[in-house]
Amino acid sequence: MKLITGCHGxxxxxxxxxxKQFIGVEDYNAWAMLENFRGWKDIDEIxxxxxxxxTTCTDEERLNCFNVEFSIRLFEIAIEHGIPVxxxxxxxxxxxxHDGSMDPLNLYAKSKVAVDLWVSENIDRFELIQGFRFFxxxxxxxxxxxxxxxxxxxxKEQAVENGVIEIFEGSENCFRDFVYVDDIIDIVDxxxxxxxxxxxxxxxxxxxxxxxxxxxxxxxxxxKEIPFPxxxxxxxxxxxxxxxxxxxxxxxxxxxxxxxxDESDTNxxxxxx
Numbered sequence: 001m002k003l004i005t006g007c008h009g010x011x012x013x014x015x016x017x018x019x020k021q022f023i024g025v026e027d028y029n030a031w032a033m034l035e036n037f038r039g040w041k042d043i044d045e046i047x048x049x050x051x052x053x054x055t056t057c058t059d060e061e062r063l064n065c066f067n068v069e070f071s072i073r074l075f076e077i078a079i080e081h082g083i084p085v086x087x088x089x090x091x092x093x094x095x096x097x098h099d100g101s102m103d104p105l106n107l108y109a110k111s112k113v114a115v116d117l118w119v120s121e122n123i124d125r126f127e128l129i130q131g132f133r134f135f136x137x138x139x140x141x142x143x144x145x146x147x148x149x150x151x152x153x154x155x156k157e158q159a160v161e162n163g164v165i166e167i168f169e170g171s172e173n174c175f176r177d178f179v180y181v182d183d184i185i186d187i188v189d190x191x192x193x194x195x196x197x198x199x200x201x202x203x204x205x206x207x208x209x210x211x212x213x214x215x216x217x218x219x220x221x222x223x224k225e226i227p228f229p230x231x232x233x234x235x236x237x238x239x240x241x242x243x244x245x246x247x248x249x250x251x252x253x254x255x256x257x258x259x260x261x262d263e264s265d266t267n268x269x270x271x272x273x
Contacts, residue, residue, distance in 0.1 A: 201242025
């Protein structure tokens with residue numbers, strides 16, 4: 001039996017769809033679950049995807065409670081019961097560093113650094129623990145994230161609904177390593193690596209303008225530049241790329257993704273048949 005935290009979130013929900021037998025945990029019942037759950041002997045793996053994931057969150061106390069303190073308590077329980085753990089870290093820990101050192105630019109990233117440091121200090125106590133520094137994850141199911149969605153999702157919605165994609169000035173100089181959500185699931189579930197903290201991206205870098213152009217071409221949309229917000233300039237990652245290679249895995253490209261059938265349309269057709 002898997003225990004999956006963040007089971008209603010973007011990535012956690014995809015794990016739930018794949019694993020038919022699981023116990024789900026969400027933020028509203030997370031701490032109560034830790035205090036009251038008595039079935040740890042039946043859990044063969046913890047998949048910890050739950051977190052406050054907003055990079056603009058300014059509530060440090062809440063971030064510390066759910067992202068740091070809850071994670072550490074969950075990991076202590078895993079150690080006590082010998083349960084393997086796989087958890088979501090984030091490429092945001094790097095900031096704009098490219099030498100593997102950590103330089104978080106916001107409170108969310110700082111919370112991820114705190115957990116990674118704790119894991120590194122306690123790694124030998126675990127049966128198995130794998131942390132994955134997700135890069136820019138995109139795919140179906142992220143619509144509820146609002147402004148925190150990936151540029152792929154936001155640009156597609158703008159193209160379809162308005163025929164105009166808005167990008168920040170200088171987007172040709174902002175680069176992202178985009179990784180498809182189902183590729184994330186495949187690697188977390190089946191990777192063959194030992195305990196450690198690993199980059200998880202596709203290794204394929206797109207500029208944000210390039211992403212906009214790919215989507216604009218697909219939907220016949222225009223691209224409009226808007227001013228870069230002043231309040232983001234010192235908190236913005238300008239270049240992200242994963243340096244870890246996952247056994248020659250073939251990752252979904254954005255070009256291939258936007259040509260997939262829309263999942264909402266597919267689900268509707270299935271329900272009508």
